[in-house]
C-alpha cells in the first residue's frame with residue numbers, strides 16, 4: 001500500500017536556486033541592522049537546514065561571528081514538538097540585539113517560536129515561508145503555499161526516470 005504524502009504539491013529547489021535566493025535574502029538585509037552603519041553583529045544558523053543559507057548570508061554581509069542553534073522538529077514530513085539540542089553561549093548572543101537568525105524556511109512557525117523566546121531582539125530571516133509561519137519571520141524571499149512540501153538539494157539526488165513512452 002502507498003501511504004499518501006501529507007502535502008499535495010512539491011517545490012524542488014536546486015543548489016543554484018537556493019544560492020540565488022539566499023543571496024537575495026542577504027541583499028535585502030544589507031544595511032538594515034542596528035549598528036551605526038546598519039550592520040549586523042552576528043549570525044545564528046538554525047541547524048541543520050539554516051546552515052547553508054546562513055553561510056551565504058554571512059559571506060555576502062561580511063559577518064564573521066557565526067554560530068548555530070540546533071533545533072529538531074521533523075522526522076521526514078512528520079512534525080513533533082521542537083527540541084533545542086544545543087545553543088550558542090549566552091555571553092555572545094545576549095537577547096539577540098543585532099543578531100540575524102537564519103533558517104531555510106518557516107512552515108508552521110513552531111521552530112521560530114522557540115528560538116524567538118531565546119532571542120527576542122534578534123531579526124528572523126528565512127529563504128522560504130509558508131502562510132502559517134509568516135507572522136514569525138521578519139524577512140523572507142519566497143512565499144510557498146501551506147500544502148506544498150519544499151525539497152532541498154541536500155535531500156535529493158539526480159535519478160534516472162523512465163521515458164514517457166516507456167511508462168505503460
Ligand SMILES: O=P(O)(O)OC[C@H]1O[C@H](OP(=O)(O)OP(=O)(O)O)[C@H](O)[C@@H]1O
Nearest residue numbers: 047048049072073074107108109110111
Ligand atoms: O516552521 P516549522 O513548522 O517549525 O518548520 C520549519 C523547520 O523545520 C525544518 O527543520 P527540521 O526540524 O526538519 O530539521 P533540519 O533543519 O535538521 O532538517 C526546517 O529546516 C525548519 O527549521
Ligand code: HPA
Nearest residue numbers: 074107148149150151152
Ligand atoms: O516543506 C518543508 N520542506 C523541508 N523541510 C520542512 N520542514 C518543515 N516544512 C518543510
Ligand SMILES: [Mg+2]
Nearest residue numbers: 047048049050
Ligand atoms: Mg530546520
